[in-house]
Amino acid sequence: MLASLSQKRMDSIKASIGSWSDINKPNQASRRLSSFMELLQATHFFNLQALVRARKMNQIKERVLFIRDRERKLSAEVMNLTRQELHWWRKTIQLPMQANLNFINPLITIITDASPFGYGAEIRHQNQKLEIHGEQDLPIILSQNKRELKAVFKTQQITFKRKILAQNQDVNLISPSTTVVAIPNKHTITLSLLKILIPIMQNLEKNKCRIRSNHISGVDNIRAEELSRFKDSSILQLQPELFKEICLEFRIIPEVDFFASIKNQQITSIFSRILEVKSERVDAMMQDWSQYKIVYSFSPPIVIMEVSYKIKRDKVTALMILPQWSAQISISVLQSMKITHRRSLSCFQLISIIGLAVKLSGNQIFQGQVKAIVVAPENPKQSQY
Numbered sequence: 001m002l003a004s005l006s007q008k009r010m011d012s013i014k015a016s017i018g019s020w021s022d023i024n025k026p027n028q029a030s031r032r033l034s035s036f037m038e039l040l041q042a043t044h045f046f047n048l049q050a051l052v053r054a055r056k057m058n059q060i061k062e063r064v065l066f067i068r069d070r071e072r073k074l075s076a077e078v079m080n081l082t083r084q085e086l087h088w089w090r091k092t093i094q095l096p097m098q099a100n101l102n103f104i105n106p107l108i109t110i111i112t113d114a115s116p117f118g119y120g121a122e123i124r125h126q127n128q129k130l131e132i133h134g135e136q137d138l139p140i141i142l143s144q145n146k147r148e149l150k151a152v153f154k155t156q157q158i159t160f161k162r163k164i165l166a167q168n169q170d171v172n173l174i175s176p177s178t179t180v181v182a183i184p185n186k187h188t189i190t191l192s193l194l195k196i197l198i199p200i201m202q203n204l205e206k207n208k209c210r211i212r213s214n215h216i217s218g219v220d221n222i223r224a225e226e227l228s229r230f231k232d233s234s235i236l237q238l239q240p241e242l243f244k245e246i247c248l249e250f251r252i253i254p255e256v257d258f259f260a261s262i263k264n265q266q267i268t269s270i271f272s273r274i275l276e277v278k279s280e281r282v283d284a285m286m287q288d289w290s291q292y293k294i295v296y297s298f299s300p301p302i303v304i305m306e307v308s309y310k311i312k313r314d315k316v317t318a319l320m321i322l323p324q325w326s327a328q329i330s331i332s333v334l335q336s337m338k339i340t341h342r343r344s345l346s347c348f349q350l351i352s353i354i355g356l357a358v359k360l361s362g363n364q365i366f367q368g369q370v371k372a373i374v375v376a377p378e379n380p381k382q383s384q385y
Contacts, residue, residue: 010093013039017086026067029074029082033061036086041191048201049092055194057085104212106172108165111216112151113176113224114144119151120227123164132158133227133274148177149196151228156203158275165209173213176221181213230274237264238298238321242345246319246372250341254296254319258284258307266296289314294374297321308333308375315377321345324369334375341374 016036040054060081064074109124114136121132134154136147152173159165175181183190183197190197204211218225238246243266247253260270260279271287272279281287285306289295298321299307311318312333317340324344347369 013093014090017090025073026064026069029078030061030064033057033064033082037061037191048198048205051194051198051201053085053088053092054191055198057089058191058194060085104170104210106170106212108159108169109172109174110152110155110159111174111221111224112148112155113218113221113228114147114151115225115228116147118228118230119147119154120224120230121151121155122223122227123155123159125164130164131223131227131274133230134158143192145177145179145190145193146196148175148180149183149193149200151175152180153196153200156200160203160207162275165207167207167209169207169209171204171209171211173211174216174221175213176216176218176225178215181215184211184213227274238266240266243296246343249343250319250372250374252294252317252319252341252374254294255292256280256295258295258297259299285310289316292316294318305333311375312337312377317374317376319372319374321370321372324371334373337375337377339373339375341372343372345370345372 013036016032016039018032037054037058040057060078064078067074107125111122111124113120116136118133118135120134123130123132132155136142136150142150152175156165165171173180173184179190179193183193203209254267256269256271257265257267258271259273260266261272269280271281271284273283275282284297285303289310294317295311296319297307297311301323304322307320311320
């Protein structure tokens with residue numbers, strides 16, 4: 001349901017548009033456009049077309065501001081663009097432009113948070129909970145409000161892509177940013193956020209979803225904040241060049257990288273601990289490995305035994321990176337499988353990378369030498385050797 005702007009607000013916008021017949025210089029145009037844009041930002045409407053048109057008007061204003069000769073007449077192109085946009089506003093403000101949020105019945109709640117280096121979200125749907133984590137693309141450039149809105153956009157992308165959020169579903173967004181909360185609730189336009197806001201609205205309109213928002217204090221937003229600063233300490237990584245060298249020597253092409261993350265992946269397809277934008281699935285141990293011909297696993301020491309049993313149970317060929325323990329705990333499992341390739345590597349500290357996403361505590365670091373093996377079940381699928 002849509003509601004119209006008040007008559008007083010419509011009259012204010014019409015008055016601001018006024019007559020442009022006598023305005024033909026950059027100084028006059030920039031002042032009039034600035035005044036008009038300030039009025040739009042204070043106007044309560046939340047409509048995709050209005051957002052797109054507001055951005056276009058702002059681009060025209062920026063173009064006029066960059067004209068060096070302030071006394072020179074505006075070009076015919078700029079004048080025509082301006083008049084076209086103003087005509088659209090004069091005609092459209094009389095139509096319903098506000099979404100009525102009183103009839104929204106959200107089935108999904110999305111709680112987001114953003115830090116300088118990442119974003120996190122907790123999704124609640126009926127009795128289920130899902131957690132999302134991702135990295136910020138431009139942590140230094142983005143302001144806090146942009147980071148918070150970007151967190152909403154990235155989370156929204158994942159929820160639609162994974163079919164978590166379906167068509168015709170209403171969403172309850174909870175954010176620690178009062179600016180992000182005010183945008184859908186008060187129907188405001190914030191020019192600095194339009195670049196991020198428009199894709200959010202396009203996704204919602206495409207899927208016929210509506211959104212309302214609520215504020216949460218940073219103190220109470222515990223889990224989403226933890227996810228936004230999440231650094232997986234259980235993921236190990238080989239030097240990428242060494243990984244390629246091993247695959248070339250063994251003549252194998254793994255299809256999926258288990259126990260990986262966006263910051264730590266050897267191949268495109270990954271299983272991550274927490275749902276990320278590019279992850280295929282979450283929690284490798286809960287997935288069906290039998291759909292793959294060959295997989296790659298550099299798992300934390302504590303789950304090596306479990307991984308070995310799962311490789312056997314799902315009958316998949318696997319490239320595994322293991323410590324060369326003197327008492328091989330998982331040897332009983334591996335004995336029932338065929339080891340087709342084996343190579344001793346250097347000590348763990350020399351062949352691994354410990355970066356932002358791979359910060360290990362002392363007890364997680366392998367001691368001594370490490371080896372790479374390829375294990376195959378009794379009746380493996382046709383692999384690429």
